[in-house]
Amino acid sequence: MSNVGNSTNILWHDCPIQKQDRQQLLQQKGCVIWLTGLSGSGKSTIACALSRSLHSRGKLSYILDGDNIRHGLNHDLSFRAEDRSENIRRIGEVAKLFADAGVICITSLISPYQKDRDACRALLPKGDFIEVFIDVPLQVCEARDPKGLYKLARAGKIKGFTGIDDPYEPPCSCEFRFSYSFQKTGAFILQIVLQQKGSGCKSPSDMAEIVISYLEENGYLRA
Numbered sequence: 001m002s003n004v005g006n007s008t009n010i011l012w013h014d015c016p017i018q019k020q021d022r023q024q025l026l027q028q029k030g031c032v033i034w035l036t037g038l039s040g041s042g043k044s045t046i047a048c049a050l051s052r053s054l055h056s057r058g059k060l061s062y063i064l065d066g067d068n069i070r071h072g073l074n075h076d077l078s079f080r081a082e083d084r085s086e087n088i089r090r091i092g093e094v095a096k097l098f099a100d101a102g103v104i105c106i107t108s109l110i111s112p113y114q115k116d117r118d119a120c121r122a123l124l125p126k127g128d129f130i131e132v133f134i135d136v137p138l139q140v141c142e143a144r145d146p147k148g149l150y151k152l153a154r155a156g157k158i159k160g161f162t163g164i165d166d167p168y169e170p171p172c173s174c175e176f177r178f179s180y181s182f183q184k185t186g187a188f189i190l191q192i193v194l195q196q197k198g199s200g201c202k203s204p205s206d207m208a209e210i211v212i213s214y215l216e217e218n219g220y221l222r223a
C-alpha cells in the first residue's frame, strides 16, 4: 500500500497483457511526439499531416490538441500560468497512457514553459518523448492570425496572450526544430534545423515526413 498525492492506501494493479503485447499487436512502438510553438505556428497542421501519413502506413496515432482538450477534460482551466502548467501536466499524463497503449501520440499545445515540457519528458522512457519546436516568429504567426486572436490581444481584448503579453520559453534542447529564417528580400523562408540532419523543407507534410523518417530510423514503426 502506498500514498500518492492526495490518495492514500492505493495499490498498483498489473495486467498480464503489457505494453509489449500491445505493441506486438500494432506492429509499432508507443511514443509521444510533442509539438510546441506559438499560436498560429502550424502545430495543428503538422499534427494532422503526421497523423495522416502514419495512418496511410497502417500506423495508429492519436492527436491531443490543446484547443480540443480544453473543450472537455481541461475545460476548467484558464490561461493563467498555473492553469497552463496543469493543462500540460494532464495532457502529459494522458499522452503517457496513449504511449503505454502502444499508440503514437501527437500533442499539439503551445506548452510555453520549459519546466512543464521537461516534466512530461521525464514521464516517459528515454527516447520515447520526441520534442518538436515549430519555431515560427511572432510576426509570421500574427500575420496568419487564422482565429483573429492576435488582433484581439493587440487590442487588449484578450489578456495574457502568448507572445504578446505572456511568455514563451523556446526549448533548450529538442529533437527537432523547424525554423523560419529571414531572407534578404524580406520574405520568410522555412528552414529546418535538425539535430539529426539538415535539409530544406517547405510544407507541413515535408516536416511530417522528416519526423516519420526519424520514427522509422529509431524503430518506432515496428514492434
Ligand SMILES: Nc1ncnc2c1ncn2[C@@H]1O[C@H](COP(=O)(O)OS(=O)(=O)O)[C@@H](OP(=O)(O)O)[C@H]1O
Binding pocket: 038, 039, 040, 043, 044, 065, 066, 067, 070, 079, 083, 084, 085, 087, 088, 108, 109, 110, 111, 112, 147, 149, 158, 159, 160, 161, 162, 166
Ligand atoms: N491567452 C491565450 N494565450 C494563448 N492561446 C490562447 C489564449 N486564449 C485562447 N487561446 C487559444 O488556445 C489555444 C492554446 O491552448 P493550449 O492548451 O495549447 O495552451 S497552453 O499550452 O496551455 O499554453 C490557442 O490555439 P493554437 O492557436 O492552436 O495554439 C489559441 O487559439
Ligand SMILES: Nc1ncnc2c1ncn2[C@@H]1O[C@H](COP(=O)(O)OP(=O)(O)O)[C@@H](O)[C@H]1O
Binding pocket: 037, 038, 039, 040, 041, 042, 043, 044, 045, 046, 108, 144, 146, 190, 202, 203, 204
Ligand atoms: N508551413 C506552413 N506554411 C504556411 N502556412 C502554414 C504552415 N503551417 C500552417 N500554416 C497555416 O497557419 C495557420 C495556423 O496553423 P495552425 O496549424 O492552426 O497553427 P497552431 O495549431 O500552431 O495554432 C493556418 O491557417 C495554417 O493553414
